[in-house]
Amino acid sequence: xxxxxxxxxxxxxxxxxxxxxxxxxxxxxxxxxxxxxxxxxxxxxxxxxxxxxxxxxxxxxxxxxxxxxxxxxxxxxxxxxxxxxxxxxxxxxxxxxxxxxxxxxxxxxxxxxxxxxxxxxxxxxxxxxxxxxxxxxxxxxxxxxxxxxxxxxxxxxxxxxxxxxxxxxxxxxxx
Numbered sequence: 387x388x389x390x391x392x393x394x395x396x397x398x399x400x401x402x403x404x405x406x407x408x409x410x411x412x413x414x415x416x417x418x419x420x421x422x423x424x425x426x427x428x429x430x431x432x433x434x435x436x437x438x439x440x441x442x443x444x445x446x447x448x449x450x451x452x453x454x455x456x457x458x459x460x461x462x463x464x465x466x467x468x469x470x471x472x473x474x475x476x477x478x479x480x481x482x483x484x485x486x487x488x489x490x491x492x493x494x495x496x497x498x499x500x501x502x503x504x505x506x507x508x509x510x511x512x513x514x515x516x517x518x519x520x521x522x523x524x525x526x527x528x529x530x531x532x533x534x535x536x537x538x539x540x541x542x543x544x545x546x547x548x549x550x551x552x553x554x555x556x557x558x559x560x561x
Contacts, residue, residue: 387533388502392509393464399504403470403549465506465525467532471546472502501543503536505529 390396507525508517517525535541 387505389505389507389529391507393506396506406549466528468504469546470504470549471543472551473548474500
């Protein structure tokens with residue numbers, strides 16, 4: 387499991403994943419193209435992920451008379467395990483299958499990690515007030531629980547979108 391600490395960087399990665407889906411890299415999936423096009427440019431809340439033009443905040447000419455806003459209530463949206471995964475073949479770098487001897491004198495194929503899953507947690511910075519410390523701890527506890535499920539082979543990832551790893555990192559030095 388790869389954990390993104392902070393939602394901003396995940397939104398950029400997710401936009402790239404959605405772009406790959408748009409390009410047809412995801413075989414056998416039904417994809418709503420119009421929704422993906424909109425999602426590539428906007429986050430879940432409708433905010434722009436990468437604004438088209440940089441914006442500057444001008445300093446206020448007079449101090450604000452309104453009281454300071456309280457921290458926003460935590461949202462579960464967008465945090466936790468994400469619906470994407472990389473899937474790897476059971477082949478090692480030299481194109482052989484890893485095996486080990488069994489009791490019968492034969493060789494069994496060794497089960498290796500075949501997937502990379504993605505998890506998003508809020509920023510751990512104390513300056514980020516969208517989530518209180520207790521809420522951040524709960525979300526990270528979910529990460530621990532998800533990791534335990536993966537290790538116990540109890541995690542069902544069948545509904546996650548498969549992002550072909552070879553579209554990101556060519557194998558055997560191919561470009």
